Amino acid sequence: MAEIKSALELAMERSKKVAISDEEREEIKRREIEQKATSLFHRYLEGHLPLHEILKELERMDEKTRTRVGEILLYQWMDALSLSDEDEGLLKGIESLKDRNLDDIRGKLRHLSLDRAEEKKTIEQKVKDQMAEELRGMGIYGSAVEPNITGNEAMKSLLETMDRNYREKMQEVKEVLRTL
16 A cells, blocks of 8 residues: 655655755855844843853854854944943943944044934924914913924924934944944
8 A cells, every 4th residue: 555645754855855055055154143143232232141241152153153243243233323322332342342442432422412412402492482482473472381392393304304414423433433
């Protein structure tokens, strides 16, 4: 009597004849390296893996893999930099992989962050004053009148322009960091 084979058995028989080419093997290895670097990046960013553990992990890798994972981590850490106060961990990671002090970059980021906060405050006050003046023109005024600027389209537009300018400045800082 003939034996009935399952779909899995048929697939396994067919896959025995298929071999992976060197190009496919390299692609698989490349993806594994990228996945490893991304995993380290996220675990560090979320606070689940301290920097010294990442460095130990890198030391355990072969030279080629260590270099590639380090490059990917550097790129991801640099890309994640923003004008928030939470960048210190990223800067420490970049410092350790580049083996270089980044106090000048820290200063630039702090300066940009302070400038941005000050400019935002100025824009909000300017829009608030304009809205108060418009209300006064309509006969609505007094110490209890407080213009609501959160939904103001002019302010949104001004803030978007400001943010675009600071993103460009931030990109310049990242480019300087990449060339170090």
